[in-house]
Amino acid sequence: MLKVEExxxxxxxxxxxxxxxxxxxxxxxxxxxxPNGAGKSTTIxxxxxxxxxxxxxxxxxxxxVVSDGKAARQNLGVVPQEIALYEDLPAVENLRYWGxxxxxxxxxxxxxxxxxxxxxxxxDRAKDLPKEFSGGMKRRLNFGCGIVHRPPVxxxxxxxxxxxPQSRARLFxxxxxxxxxxxxxxxxxxxxxxxxxxxDSLAIIDHxxxxxxxxxxxxxxxxxxxxxxxxxxHFPVDATKRAIEALVDGGNHDLEFIAQEExxxxxxxSQASQHLPVIFEAVSGAGGKVTETSLRSPNLETLFLLxxxxxxxx
Amino acid sequence: MSFALTSFRKxxxxxxxxxxxxxxxxxxxxxxxxxxxxxxxxxxxxxxxxLMVDQDESFLSELIxxxxxxxxxxxxxSVEKTTLEEGTLRINDxxxxxxxxxxxxxxxxxxxxxxxxLTLKTNPSQTILPGIITDVTEILLDAGFYAHxxxxxxxxxxxxxxxxxxxxxxxAMAIAIQNKMGSVAPQxxxxxxxxxxxxxxxxxxxxxxxxxxxxxxxxxAVMISANGVASDWWREREQGTLRRLVFAPGRLxxxxxxxxxxxxxxxxxxxxxxxxxxxxxxGIAWAKLPPSxxxxxxSGVxxxxxxxxxxxxxxxxxxxxxxxxxxxxxxxxxGGSFFPLAVMPGWIAAIGRASPNGFVAHRLxxxxxxxxxxxxxxxxxxxxxGAAVAGLSxxxxxxxxxxxxx
Numbered sequence: 148m149l150k151v152e153e154x155x156x157x158x159x160x161x162x163x164x165x166x167x168x169x170x171x172x173x174x175x176x177x178x179x180x181x182p183n184g185a186g187k188s189t190t191i192x193x194x195x196x197x198x199x200x201x202x203x204x205x206x207x208x209x210x211x212v213v214s215d216g217k218a219a220r221q222n223l224g225v226v227p228q229e230i231a232l233y234e235d236l237p238a239v240e241n242l243r244y245w246g247x248x249x250x251x252x253x254x255x256x257x258x259x260x261x262x263x264x265x266x267x268x269x270x271d272r273a274k275d276l277p278k279e280f281s282g283g284m285k286r287r288l289n290f291g292c293g294i295v296h297r298p299p300v301x302x303x304x305x306x307x308x309x310x311x312p313q314s315r316a317r318l319f320x321x322x323x324x325x326x327x328x329x330x331x332x333x334x335x336x337x338x339x340x341x342x343x344x345x346x347d348s349l350a351i352i353d354h355x356x357x358x359x360x361x362x363x364x365x366x367x368x369x370x371x372x373x374x375x376x377x378x379x380x381h382f383p384v385d386a387t388k389r390a391i392e393a394l395v396d397g398g399n400h401d402l403e404f405i406a407q408e409e410x411x412x413x414x415x416x417s418q419a420s421q422h423l424p425v426i427f428e429a430v431s432g433a434g435g436k437v438t439e440t441s442l443r444s445p446n447l448e449t450l451f452l453l454x455x456x457x458x459x460x461x
Numbered sequence: 462m463s464f465a466l467t468s469f470r471k472x473x474x475x476x477x478x479x480x481x482x483x484x485x486x487x488x489x490x491x492x493x494x495x496x497x498x499x500x501x502x503x504x505x506x507x508x509x510x511x512l513m514v515d516q517d518e519s520f521l522s523e524l525i526x527x528x529x530x531x532x533x534x535x536x537x538x539s540v541e542k543t544t545l546e547e548g549t550l551r552i553n554d555x556x557x558x559x560x561x562x563x564x565x566x567x568x569x570x571x572x573x574x575x576x577x578x579l580t581l582k583t584n585p586s587q588t589i590l591p592g593i594i595t596d597v598t599e600i601l602l603d604a605g606f607y608a609h610x611x612x613x614x615x616x617x618x619x620x621x622x623x624x625x626x627x628x629x630x631x632x633a634m635a636i637a638i639q640n641k642m643g644s645v646a647p648q649x650x651x652x653x654x655x656x657x658x659x660x661x662x663x664x665x666x667x668x669x670x671x672x673x674x675x676x677x678x679x680x681x682a683v684m685i686s687a688n689g690v691a692s693d694w695w696r697e698r699e700q701g702t703l704r705r706l707v708f709a710p711g712r713l714x715x716x717x718x719x720x721x722x723x724x725x726x727x728x729x730x731x732x733x734x735x736x737x738x739x740x741x742x743x744g745i746a747w748a749k750l751p752p753s754x755x756x757x758x759x760s761g762v763x764x765x766x767x768x769x770x771x772x773x774x775x776x777x778x779x780x781x782x783x784x785x786x787x788x789x790x791x792x793x794x795x796g797g798s799f800f801p802l803a804v805m806p807g808w809i810a811a812i813g814r815a816s817p818n819g820f821v822a823h824r825l826x827x828x829x830x831x832x833x834x835x836x837x838x839x840x841x842x843x844x845x846x847g848a849a850v851a852g853l854s855x856x857x858x859x860x861x862x863x864x865x866x867x
Contacts, residue, residue, distance in 0.1 A: 195708050197866050222708040231701030235478040236471065247467045276478070423695040454858070 148173050149194070149300050150332035154203035161190040164201065171331050171348070173299070176322065178214050179335040179347030180447065182457075186355040188228060191267035191304045191379050194333070196342055207300045220250065224298030224330075228305045231292070234278040238269050238288050238381040241277065241294050242328045249296030259295060266324070267291040268317060283314025290321060294330075301325060303334045307341060319345060339447040351451060358454045369417035373401060375449040379439035380412045382430065387412060390433035394425065405453055415453055464712055468719025470728075472693070476727055481839035484532070486686040486731045490798075491738065494678035495800075498671055498742075509558030509590030510547040511540050519568030528601055529594070537593060556827075558590035559583045561598065561858050571605060572616055611641055668830045673801035675739040676825040679732055680818045681798040683761045686731040688789050691768035692723045694856070717857055721762050721849070728761030729754060739829075748834040753825060756837060760821040760845045766852025767817070773859040777807040797822045821845065 149171045156164040164186045171177035176255060179187045181422050192198040194205045205212045209221035233241050240259045264270045264442055267287040277285055280299050286306065294301060303322065307315045326332055336342055342349050343363055350360040357412055359366055384407060391414070395402050405413040410432075416422060419442055427437060451457075476483065511529055515522045523752070538558070545562065552560040562580040570577035578715045580599055583591035609616060615634050697703045701749035706716055733754050740750055771788070772781035782794045793799065795809075802825065813819040824837045 158575050176837070177554060192866075194468070197707055217710040220708060223708065225705070225708040227701060229701050233702055235474060235475045235701055240471070240474065244467065245705065245709070247464060248706070248712050252463075299837040342688075 148208055149177070149333055150204075150206045151190070151194065152204045154190065154193055154205055155201045156193055156198060157201045162355050164193065164200075166354065167355075167357045168203075169350050169357070169360060173331055174326055175335050175347045176326050176332040176345050177350055177351030179333060179341040180337065180339070180349050180451070181335075181347075181352035182213075182337055185337075185352045187337075187352060188217060188304055189355075190352070191225075191302050191333065192346060195219050195223060195302055197212045203263035222299050224293045224296065224301040226290050226301065226306050230289050232277045232285060232288055235276060237274045237276055239264065239273040239282075241288060242291055245292040246295045249298075251296055253376045255389065259297065263291045263295050266321065281311075281314075282309055283300050283311050283317075286310050286314055287317065287321075289422070290318060299330060301346050302328050302330045303332060305335055305337070306438060307336070309339065339451070343447055349447075351447075351454065352449075353455050353457075363447070366447060367445060369450060371401075371417070371445070372443060373403075373415045373417045375405070375424075375445070375452055376414045376416065376419045376426070376442045377441040377443075378412060378414075378426075378430065378435075378437050379433060379441075380437045382407070382409060382412055382435040384409060386433035387430060390435075391426075391428040392408060394429050397423075405458075413452065415449075446451060463530045464715030465718035466724065467714050469722040470719075472720055472723035473726060475693075476723070482689055483686070483727065483731060486682060486689055487734055488687055490681040491737055492676050493681065493799075494674065494735070494739075497674055497678070508536070509538050509594070510588070511538050511594055511643060512551060512557045512560040513540055514548050514560065514562045514775055515542055515566040516545070516546045517563050517567040521568040521721070522563045525563065525601060531569045534593075535836060537590065538597075546729070549582075552584060555584055555586050557584060558587055559594040571609070572619075574609060574613075591747065611645065612638060645842060653838075655714075658759050660806055669743075670801070672743050672830065673746075673803045673826065675743060675829065676822040677733045677796065677798040677801055679739065679825065680822040681755060681758050681793055682735040683728055683732040683821070684789060684793060684796075684798070684818050687724070687761050687764040688768045690727055691765050691772055691785070692778075692782060694769050694773055695781060698864065698867065699778065703860065704867075707860075707865050713860060715855060717860075721766065724765040725758045725762045729758035729833055732757040734762060736756055745829050746834065748844055749829055749831075749836075752835045752837065753828050756825060756828065756842075756845075757821070759842070759849060763845050763849035763852055764817060764821075766849055766856055770855035770859065773856060789805060792816055792818055795819060798826065802826070817848070 151170070152168050153166045154164055154168070155162065155166050167186075167190060169177065169179075179185050179190060185398075191265060193200045194207070195221065196212050199213065206221040208222040210216075210222065212219040217441065228429060233244070235243070242263055246256045246260060248453075252356060255352060269284065269288060269291070270286070270351050272280070273439060277288055280288065286309075290303075293303075306318055306322075310318065317343075322332060322334065334342075334345060341378060346363060348362045349366070350357050350358075351366070352358070359369065361369075388407060389405070391402065391412075399416060402414060402416040402422075405415055414426070423440075423442075430437060488732075513526055513529075515526065526542070528715075529538050541557075547648050548560045548562075551557050553719075555640055560580075560582040564580075566580065567577050567579070568577075578687045579598065579602070581595060583595060585591075615638055618630075618634060694703070706712060736750065736753055738755065739745070740747065768785055772778075772785050775781040775784060796802075796816045797805070797810075797813050798818070802813045802819060805813060814823045820841075824841050828834075828836045
């Protein structure tokens with residue numbers, strides 16, 4: 148349903164997206180996970196036809212988004228990150244307008260608009276103007292406008308940004324319902340918990356490159372059972388590095404540096420809690436001073452940290 | 462076409478939510494037009510009333526009354542005879558331009574060359590008509606003095622003739638007057654010089670000044686509303702709907718066509734209302750209303766499209782709005798919205814007519830002042846239609862070249 152091959156997008160010398168490839172089929176949610184500025188929205192914009200790729204290909208339901216753009220866009224529903232609604236047009240008119248933009252007419256249009264209003268929970272506010280809505284209600288209507296024409300492929304670009312927990316849960320339900328109805332969904336987010344809940348498979352993107360791809364379980368397996376230990380304070384770089392390497396040589400073979408700076412070090416190892424006294428002793432012996440300790444069990448967030456050396460939400 | 466109609470209805474529905482903007486677009490030109498009309502006058506000749514208290518009721522006093530209402534002066538002044546009490550009351554209430562009191566014995570005093578006083582009270586709240594009455598009164602008195610100097614003997618004769626003079630006496634007096642007139646004519650009348658005045662043939666109709674203001678005022682309404690409607694592209698961009706439009710397959714043409722149709726209706730409504738008021742006020746033939754309305758609607762779309770194209774060149778709405786407004790007022794000034802092109806100096810008027818709104822206003826002037834309806838030539842219609850298509854094409858290019866995506 149959705150296929151991206153070696154897709155790149157450059158702005159002059161800046162490479163926003165660098166030869167990324169992924170594929171997603173019917174009835175699945177594919178997550179594109181990464182921090183702000185990683186290249187997620189650029190990828191979605193290339194797939195939706197908003198931007199012309201510098202190289203590579205993307206196809207929607209078998210239609211190339213560049214050479215057969217009209218057919219590709221007809222099969223695509225886009226829910227943009229920013230709210231895109233006519234604030235001065237009633238909710239029902241917004242849905243009707245975008246339904247007509249995709250070719251729905253007459254009874255089919257009315258039936259679908261009513262279904263979507265029900266679906267997004269705005270039937271009782273159908274004739275109200277979106278400018279009178281809460282942020283969550285606008286998000287739901289924004290979602291409704293993107294799927295009113297029953298697209299087989301849906302692009303959801305960070306749909307939960309700035310949404311209250313209740314509306315977020317409702318949006319999750321709607322995404323799952325679309326997936327269950329057979330849609331192929333590309334879902335971008337920088338929230339790991341969203342990706343873990345919704346996505347059947349996902350790709351982690353950073354600085355325009357795909358750094359990991361697979362199902363949630365496959366990615367967790369990459370991390371193994373290792374915890375992530377972050378120590379904050381002051382650490383002489385060379386002495387600390389030598390002390391940790393001495394620990395590895397001394398038998399802690401799965402201990403690994405992820406990042407090291409004077410203000411903090413990040414390590415990964417299995418059953419980290421049991422090795423804390425040894426690590427503290429080694430660090431102190433190297434002249435380091437620990438002011439704060441953070442120990443996290445393996446999840447997608449720690450995987451990102453492991454792969455990039457930086458926090459996902461930085 | 463179906464999506465164009467959908468977009469057209471959508472934009473009209475959105476504008477219904479913003480009635481205040483439309484009211485402002487209508488009220489500004491109407492207010493300015495009303496002020497200009499009030500300052501310039503409506504083209505109706507002023508008319509004053511001279512109250513006359515004739516206490517003498519002589520032949521001479523009748524002559525004076527007749528002098529005020531003779532010829533073209535009669536179009537300006539009506540003479541009403543009244544009593545001293547009523548006349549005083551009315552002039553004090555400001556109901557007349559002047560009150561002339563001719564005292565009893567005026568005729569005899571004039572014939573006997575004795576001193577006599579005419580009393581003229583004028584209305585201080587008026588400026589022009591009391592001045593005219595004062596000047597006319599002074600001229601009449603001067604004329605009476607010179608008549609007395611010239612025809613003193615004849616006046617003495619008339620005085621002593623009694624009620625039934627003989628034909629011979631009247632004839633002799635007429636001959637004497639004729640001879641005196643003949644002898645003083647070279648001094649009284651200027652030498653006869655033949656002057657051939659060659660005037661260029663009139664190239665344009667010269668309608669009343671107030672009527673010439675109308676096209677400029679209508680174009681002010683059209684320009685203000687065109688500029689306002691053009692800002693909707695930016696509003697759509699900020700709402701994200703242009704971006705969503707790009708996601709939809711092949712709908713750009715219909716979207717732009719719908720917006721142009723909505724602009725035609727909104728600008729036609731605003732300009733049409735101003736036009737209607739102008740037609741009613743000036744009594745213009747109703748047959749000229751349809752071509753005038755279609756003309757300003759199509760021209761309005763052309764102006765809307767170019768305002769939009771201009772606004773879409775800038776990187777933010779504020780700059781776009783400032784630049785657009787900065788352009789609007791000089792154009793209104795040059796295009797005859799504050800002063801008619803027909804009364805501007807030739808070279809300024811030529812520049813004004815070359816401006817987009819001046820071009821439209823000039824043709825509208827021709828339409829409403831021509832003998833019949835549909836006076837605007839086909840080439841002018843083609844020019845505004847071409848300008849509208851070109852402007853909308855530039856808008857389409859800007860949408861595709863990044864304006865919608867930002």
